Amino acid sequence: MVSSSASPEEAGPARRREKRRMRGGAAVSLDHCSSRNCEEDFYRPTTTCGKWHPGESQRPEIDDAPIFTPTEEEFKDAIGYISSIRPQAEKYGICRIIPPSSWRPPCPLKEKSFWESMEFNTRVQQVDKLQNREPTKKRAQPRVQRKRKRRKRLRFGMTHRRPNSRADSEDKFGFQSGSDFTLEEFHKYADEFKQEYFGMKGSDEIFLSEIKNHKKIWEPSVEEIEGEYWRIVLGSTGEVEVDYGADLDTATFGSGFAKLSSDANMQDPYSVSCWNLNNLPRLPGSVISFEDEDISGVVVPWLYVGMCFSSFCWHVEDHFLYSLNYMHFGEPKVWYGVPGCEAVELEESMRKNLPKLFEEQPDLLHELVTQLSPSVLKSEGVSVYRAVQKPGEFVLTLPRAYHSGFNSGFNCAEAVNVAPVDWLPHGQCAVELYRGQHRKTSISHDRLLLKTAKAAVKQLWMNLFDWKSGEGKYGWLNTCGKDGVLTSAVKVVAWILLILELIICLLNDKHTHNICFAILDKSSNGGCSKGGEW
Ligand SMILES: O=C(O)CCC(=O)C(=O)O
Numbered sequence: 001m002v003s004s005s006a007s008p009e010e011a012g013p014a015r016r017r018e019k020r021r022m023r024g025g026a027a028v029s030l031d032h033c034s035s036r037n038c039e040e041d042f043y044r045p046t047t048t049c050g051k052w053h054p055g056e057s058q059r060p061e062i063d064d065a066p067i068f069t070p071t072e073e074e075f076k077d078a079i080g081y082i083s084s085i086r087p088q089a090e091k092y093g094i095c096r097i098i099p100p101s102s103w104r105p106p107c108p109l110k111e112k113s114f115w116e117s118m119e120f121n122t123r124v125q126q127v128d129k130l131q132n133r134e135p136t137k138k139r140a141q142p143r144v145q146r147k148r149k150r151r152k153r154l155r156f157g158m159t160h161r162r163p164n165s166r167a168d169s170e171d172k173f174g175f176q177s178g179s180d181f182t183l184e185e186f187h188k189y190a191d192e193f194k195q196e197y198f199g200m201k202g203s204d205e206i207f208l209s210e211i212k213n214h215k216k217i218w219e220p221s222v223e224e225i226e227g228e229y230w231r232i233v234l235g236s237t238g239e240v241e242v243d244y245g246a247d248l249d250t251a252t253f254g255s256g257f258a259k260l261s262s263d264a265n266m267q268d269p270y271s272v273s274c275w276n277l278n279n280l281p282r283l284p285g286s287v288i289s290f291e292d293e294d295i296s297g298v299v300v301p302w303l304y305v306g307m308c309f310s311s312f313c314w315h316v317e318d319h320f321l322y323s324l325n326y327m328h329f330g331e332p333k334v335w336y337g338v339p340g341c342e343a344v345e346l347e348e349s350m351r352k353n354l355p356k357l358f359e360e361q362p363d364l365l366h367e368l369v370t371q372l373s374p375s376v377l378k379s380e381g382v383s384v385y386r387a388v389q390k391p392g393e394f395v396l397t398l399p400r401a402y403h404s405g406f407n408s409g410f411n412c413a414e415a416v417n418v419a420p421v422d423w424l425p426h427g428q429c430a431v432e433l434y435r436g437q438h439r440k441t442s443i444s445h446d447r448l449l450l451k452t453a454k455a456a457v458k459q460l461w462m463n464l465f466d467w468k469s470g471e472g473k474y475g476w477l478n479t480c481g482k483d484g485v486l487t488s489a490v491k492v493v494a495w496i497l498l499i500l501e502l503i504i505c506l507l508n509d510k511h512t513h514n515i516c517f518a519i520l521d522k523s524s525n526g527g528c529s530k531g532g533e534w
Contacts, residue, residue: 001247001297001323001415050232050240052198052220057227058234060374065092065337065385072100078274079285082322082396083420092385093401094337097394104392105270107256107328109303109412115183120253120305122178122186122243127309129173130371132235135360136173172361173369178243183305183412186245190307190410193242197308198225222332222388225408229309229334233371244407245305246312249296250278253303256328256414275394277301277326277416287419287427288321290451291443298442301416306333306407313404314350315368316343318442320400320426321417327391330411335387336374340400340426342382349380363437371404389413399426421479424449424489446493453490456480 068085075081081097089095108114181189194200198220220228232240250256257276258268265271274283281299282289294300298318308331317323320340327333338346347365350372351358358364374384389395391411397403419427431445456479479486 001302001317001417050197050237052224052228053231053237054224054227056231056236057224058230058236058373058375059223059227060230060336060378060384060386062336062374062378062384062386065094065096065335065387067096067098069098070100072102075100075103075275078280079283079418079420082324082418083285083422085396086398086420086422089396090341090398090401091339092337092383093339093342094335094385094387094395094397094403096387096389097396099275099392099394103273103275105257105273105276107412108258109183109254109256109328114254117182118254119180119182120186120245120248120303121180122245122305123175124178125175125242125244125309125311127229127232127240127242127311128235128237130311130313130369131233131354131373133173133357135356137360172367173357174367175244175369181243181245181305186243186305186307187410189243194308194409197240198228222334222408225308226334229406230373230375232309234373240309242307242309244307244310245303246310247297248303248305250301250303250414251294251296255301256303256326256412275326277324277414280324280418281416283418285420287421287423287448287452288417288443290448290455295442298417301414304407304411304413304415306330306409306411306413308409309406311371311404311406313368313371314346314365314402315404316340316365316400316402317397317417318430319445320423320430321419322399322423323397323415323417325389325395325397325413325415327389327393327411327413329391331407331409333389333395333405333407333411333413335389335395335403335405337385337387337397338377338402339383340398343400343402345380345382346377346402349377349382352380363439366439399423400429419448421452421485424452424485425492428489428492449486449489449493452479452486456486 066088068089070081074084085095085097200217200219231237255278257273257278258265258271259278260266260271270276272279274280278301280286281291288299291299296302298321304312325333350365350370353372353376354364354370357370361367364370374386377384387395427445427448431441433439434441460480
């Protein structure tokens with residue numbers, strides 16, 4: 001996962017907004033609001049009033065991503081299954097995976113004690129500004145200073161840098177820290193927003209969830225919500241502001257899957273399941289099982305508590321890793337995906353269509369704050385596919401596949417990265433690009449490669465003497481040999497090192513020595529900010 005956001009302490013007190021507890025109104029702003037309800041329902045006017053215009057839908061006409069339905073047998077092996085669908089799925093960038101109907105993990109987040117008491121912080125998203133906005137410097141009004149703190153991994157509009165000057169913080173569009181909510185409060189808030197926005201009637205006294213349970217209320221379809229979402233993003237409405245509980249660290253907030261914390265859990269099939277996202281990254285067969293640190297968002301899953309229109313903007317995963325996202329409960333999440341082989345085309349199209357934003361901020365796509373309509377991408381020859389993820393379903397994103405999307409209502413999903421061995425060449429490509437862009441890495445690619453190679457060599461020796469390696473059927477054997485993916489990955493790094501050493505010998509010049517040693521040094525720690533461990 002990749003991130004950006006402000007924590008409660010990052011938002012200056014002046015910008016900390018009142019928690020919007022409403023009595024049946026929508027969390028939409030009042031600046032241009034003509035609706036009587038809006039004014040009555042808020043303690044404090046904070047945002048702007050939007051209203052659905054069904055006749056002006058901007059729903060993109062694009063094809064659906066594939067859906068995979070593993071059998072119970074296939075579902076026993078998550079990494080094996082992901083590897084088996086890769087050849088088909090990578091043409092789309094994203095795909096849905098629907099588990100067998102018998103797989104229904106209980107969700108600890110729904111337990112009353114958790115639901116009513118655990119608070120999480122949100123970020124505020126101005127949906128109408130995700131695509132069409134003025135470059136920040138040209139704004140008439142200076143932005144209120146946003147403080148950011150250093151985090152391990154950042155996403156959604158928060159940056160890796162601590163602003164070292166006022167200018168830095170004012171130069172970037174981003175999402176500010178919003179209110180803290182419990183799941184119960186956010187559910188109510190999200191339902192009221194949607195109800196107000198779409199004019200779902202008859203709900204003054206009863207909460208939407210109750211009404212829905214009795215099936216008394218009309219609801220907009222996902223297609224209608226999608227049409228309205230792009231109408232907002234394309235700038236045809238006034239301000240529409242929503243909150244998103246995104247990138248919540250499951251190590252602190254809690255996971256939607258039971259964790260393997262006690263011996264008792266070892267008996268629970270869902271705690272030990274290979275599809276439990278707490279286990280997935282470190283399964284045998286995943287290269288990031290060799291990562292020693294519990295990197296939040298990469299190895300430790302993140303939670304996403306969404307409301308209608310809350311968005312994740314176009315991005316690729318750190319190091320071009322795979323990601324797997326599971327929806328625990330709630331209303332559908334709409335995804336757009338572009339195959340990894342068209343990543344450069346997407347980047348070019350974004351630059352072409354939003355030239356001023358990229359001129360001001362060339363690394364805009366690293367910030368995860370910018371949408372571009374799938375219709376525009378499609379019209380420029382970029383393949384874009386849609387997936388509508390429902391509760392109990394996974395969405396897999398493949399290496400270097402740009403993806404984006406939004407939530408159609410209150411929901412909760414969890415996501416983590418994974419790296420079957422076929423990811424290695426993508427990871428190598430990522431670190432080379434990062435190096436060129438002077439961008440910090442979150443993992444040491446070379447360390448993972450070396451450890452994978454060591455495991456493979458160990459297994460080769462084991463096999464030679466007919467010892468059991470204890471690594472099951474994965475081991476790394478099928479990755480070795482003349483055309484093995486691991487062999488090729490090691491060869492690439494070996495060639496880079498050899499060429500640099502040759503240059504050193506041939507030129508025998510002190511200045512060149514220094515440059516080459518610096519590159520070798522960087523190369524051996526994968527361009528990582530931490531020291532290498534070769
Ligand atoms: O659900 C979200 O907001 C983020 C989805 C995503 O980008 C992922 O899981 O890779």
